[in-house]
Amino acid sequence: QVQLRESGPGLVNPSGTLSLTCAVSGGSISSTNWWIWIRQPPGKGLEWIGEIFHSGNTNYNPSLKSRVSISVDKSKNRFSLRLRSVTAADTAVYYCAKRGKYAFDIWGQGTMVTVSS
């Protein structure tokens, strides 16, 4: 059974870059799945950030597209999120997930990222 685990700094300075990694275990990142980033601001709903296929193909939420990039490292069986020019509005729990066809069937436990000086 595939498991996902997010890691990265819990505190990022305003105007800085948020960087998170999702480690994939129990399966290969090169399988026929898309790998997802989703976030949830405190007390609010879920927001799809974007996704990547093992080939490197990506799709991004248009509202974040100018600031976000997702990459994959097949040698380490992991994928990563970078979000540039962050503000307090980017404070959220960030989840990585696997998309099986058209649903998010496996989720990481989530990691809280606070944007503050």
Place this chain on the structure above:
Amino acid sequence: QSALTQPASVSGSPGQSITISCTGTSSDVGGYNYVSWYQQHPGKAPKFMIYDVSNRPSGVSNRFSGSKSGNTASLTISGLQAEDEADYYCSSYTSSSSFYVFGTGTKVTVL
């Protein structure tokens, strides 16, 4: 792309049935049978409950069922139990450049 619309809260007594609606447009809910549902307990990651409108993944109780009519999808919880108290989110594929959109979320309270 706006979030799909869900009621902020729904409540019911143990043993009762409740239904949560998820309203979108013909570009998402109404246009595709790619609606999924997620359960989220406080401080926990969402749990995958329903996919492709009405299919349950292995291990999900058959008390949970999904359906769709036009631009509105629904999640029904029958035989409501205390453990069902949680937030519920729908999601849909969308033909807009947003690819995937979530609902606003519904808090289910077991009275």
